Amino acid sequence: MSRVSSAALRAMKVGDELPHLTTAPISRLTLALYAGASGDHNPMHVDSDFARLAGAPDVFAHGMLAMAYLGRMLTAALPMSALRQFGVRFAAVTQVGDVLNCRAEVTERIERDGHTLLKLGLTATNAAGELKLAGDALVAID
């Protein structure tokens, strides 16, 4: 795993990055599994016939699946208990076949009530470099 040591976390400065995460290509099976696991049974994500009738070229990924990948990157590097806030904007639809590159960069060090927090700027882009998700997270490092 790419766990970052607590000493390394405490030393992180603006511009430093967490270890990246690159997903496997998102398949229809991935979307079916995620529909079941998440409880989000919206047919736009799993039923191509429904999606085409609704005017979409094909099914597309749940936004929350892509957000879960960003979450995986965070929990790979940090203990879950360090996470204070996590938010994203879904900039573009993630398509079947997309591979997502997830990145987190320190954008701010915040001292609050004797604790140090890092603000992380988050992005998920596909192999063509198209931005799919942008967001931020607030993590406590001491």
Place this chain on the structure above:
Amino acid sequence: MIDRRYIGHEFAPHSARVEAGRLRLFAKATGETDPVFSDESAARAAGHPGLPAPPTFTFCLDMDVPDPFAYLAQMGVPVQNVLHGEQQFSYHAPVHAGDTLTYRSRIADIYDKKGGALEFIIKETRVENQHAALVAELRAVVVVRNLSGGQK
């Protein structure tokens, strides 16, 4: 246009148990291979009382109602016209397998842009555990594309 009287609408609270099997399926679906999220003994070795819920998992159990999109239908919004615009989580306490979570949601705001071609529904949710402790706050921005064009 969505009736603005829905602003402030409160959903009936509902509760759901965090099941280990559901967490294992979530790990499989999201490609999570860290055994802490799927193997009870690995989770305990890492100091957790049970399998921990990953950062976005609380969103999922809010779907555990007969029809999680019923509120959209009630507002006259077809599910194929919606996109998830934004999602935020604030974390207050950890969630593990075996916990029972209670969801209390409300429509915090509804507004439109581009002359009504796009409408935005802001849904805010408080999640408490079986000890009535706040574990997470969620804020969703749901985008409605009014494909036939906006009307004033």
